[in-house]
Amino acid sequence: MSDSANVTTHDFPDGHALAAALAEQIADRLRAGIAERGHALLAVSGGSTPKRFFEQLSRQSLDWAKVQVTLVDERWVPESNERSNAAMVKAMLLQHDATAAQFVPLYSDAPTPEAGLVTVRARLASLALPFDAVILGMGNDGHTASFFPGGDRLPEALDLNNAARVLPMRAPGAGEPRITFTLSALLDTRALFLHIEGEAKRQLLADAQQGAGEAVNFPVRSVLTQPRVPVSVYWCP
Numbered sequence: 001m002s003d004s005a006n007v008t009t010h011d012f013p014d015g016h017a018l019a020a021a022l023a024e025q026i027a028d029r030l031r032a033g034i035a036e037r038g039h040a041l042l043a044v045s046g047g048s049t050p051k052r053f054f055e056q057l058s059r060q061s062l063d064w065a066k067v068q069v070t071l072v073d074e075r076w077v078p079e080s081n082e083r084s085n086a087a088m089v090k091a092m093l094l095q096h097d098a099t100a101a102q103f104v105p106l107y108s109d110a111p112t113p114e115a116g117l118v119t120v121r122a123r124l125a126s127l128a129l130p131f132d133a134v135i136l137g138m139g140n141d142g143h144t145a146s147f148f149p150g151g152d153r154l155p156e157a158l159d160l161n162n163a164a165r166v167l168p169m170r171a172p173g174a175g176e177p178r179i180t181f182t183l184s185a186l187l188d189t190r191a192l193f194l195h196i197e198g199e200a201k202r203q204l205l206a207d208a209q210q211g212a213g214e215a216v217n218f219p220v221r222s223v224l225t226q227p228r229v230p231v232s233v234y235w236c237p
C-alpha cells in the first residue's frame, strides 16, 4: 500500500495504539464541529474491527449530547440479533461519556430494507450533514460499507451522481439483506477514514489501490480513487 494524491496511510505498532490515535483524531473533529456549529455528526462502521476504537472513543471528554452518531451500513436484523451493528455500537461506543450521544439507526422493524426505506429516509432527514467524520472498514472480499462485490444495487450505490442517501443491498457475500449509505452520501464529509487491521487486509488494499488482477473490481477501490475527499488509512498488523 502506498500513499497517493488522495490516500495517506498511518501505520501503528498494534491495535491499542491505533485505537487511541484514531479516537483522539475523531474526538478532535467532533469538538471542532461543536465549537464551530454547535453540533457534530459521525458515521461509523460495524463489524469486529472498530470495537477497541469505540471503547477508546467512548471515554473521550467532549459534549456528547451535541453529537449524532449513525452507521455507514446496517444488516437488516433487529438489535436482539447478534449481527446487529446498532447493538454493537450501543454496547461499545455509546457508553461512558458517550452515553449522551444521539444514535440514529438505519434499521426499522419493517420486514425488508426495501419496505423500511421510507421510514429510514425520513429519519435521516434529521441528520445535520455534512458528516464531521466517516469511518469505513473493509472486508476480506474488498467490500466497504455494504458495497459488496456482486451487490444487486452496487452501481447505484457507487454512482457519485446518485442523490439517494441510503439504498438496500443484497449480495451473495453479505449474509442478510443490508441497508447502506451511498458512496456519494458518505463523501459528504469533512474527513474520511478507512480503518483496517492485519497483513491480509493491507495487501488487499494495496491490490485494490493498484487495480491489480481481480482487485480492480473490489468496491473499496471506488473509495480510494474518488477525487472528492482525501482518505486517511489507519492500519496496524
Ligand SMILES: O=C(O)[C@H](O)[C@@H](O)[C@H](O)[C@H](O)COP(=O)(O)O
Binding pocket: 045, 046, 047, 048, 049, 050, 072, 073, 074, 075, 085, 136, 137, 138, 139, 140, 143, 144, 145, 146
Ligand atoms: O456491517 C458490516 O459488515 C460493516 O459495516 C462492514 O462494511 C465492515 O466494515 C467490514 O465487513 C469489515 O468487518 P470486520 O471489521 O468484521 O472485518
